[in-house]
Amino acid sequence: MKDNKMREIEIEKMILHCGGTDEKHEKSIALLELITGNKKVYKVQSTRRIPTFGISPGKKSGCKVTLRDKEQILELLKRFFAANDNEIKKKKITENQACFGVHEYIEVPGLEYKRDIGILGFEVMLVFKRKGKRVKMKKIKRGSYPKRQNVTKEEIIEFLIKSTGVEVTENDSK
Numbered sequence: 001m002k003d004n005k006m007r008e009i010e011i012e013k014m015i016l017h018c019g020g021t022d023e024k025h026e027k028s029i030a031l032l033e034l035i036t037g038n039k040k041v042y043k044v045q046s047t048r049r050i051p052t053f054g055i056s057p058g059k060k061s062g063c064k065v066t067l068r069d070k071e072q073i074l075e076l077l078k079r080f081f082a083a084n085d086n087e088i089k090k091k092k093i094t095e096n097q098a099c100f101g102v103h104e105y106i107e108v109p110g111l112e113y114k115r116d117i118g119i120l121g122f123e124v125m126l127v128f129k130r131k132g133k134r135v136k137m138k139k140i141k142r143g144s145y146p147k148r149q150n151v152t153k154e155e156i157i158e159f160l161i162k163s164t165g166v167e168v169t170e171n172d173s174k
Contacts, residue, residue, distance in 0.1 A: 005131060009151050009159050012129040014073045017064035018122040025060050027117050031105055032065045041065050074163065080124055081166045083107040091171040096151050099125045128156055
């Protein structure tokens with residue numbers, strides 16, 4: 001019996017993001033450019049006032065890069081999971097997405113310490129999809145996207161184990 005192509009899971013995009021204000025913001029931009037080789041880093045401005053972090057509305061408080069190239073995503077994913085001992089906690093995976101952090105970029109294989117960046121960490125967010133998601137996103141003749149087309153937590157775990165060889169641990173370990 002053939003498998004249904006519309007039920008296949010794929011990674012839609014990977015988003016790398018890093019936060020910080022003033023000097024740390026510039027270092028975060030340099031870090032994301034170093035990791036991805038992409039000069040198109042989106043600068044995030046805050047909309048709220050958080051005095052403890054020195055954040056006010058309109059001030060730059062973070063940066064992010066979105067990657068959509070499947071080969072580059074899988075290659076980076078294997079390196080990021082290697083920095084986390086090839087583990088991801090089960091609670092970091094939800095419906096349609098998985099998110100985890102890398103504490104220090106120098107732990108990632110292939111990245112050297114840069115004096116002008118210092119020691120910084122970043123977060124990785126993976127967004128998963130099935131075929132047909134474009135029907136929900138397009139502007140003209142938008143269609144419905146049934147709930148059964150969402151990617152479940154168990155399917156994401158199975159996909160990550162198969163494609164990257166990562167080990168999924170229970171929430172209370174470590």
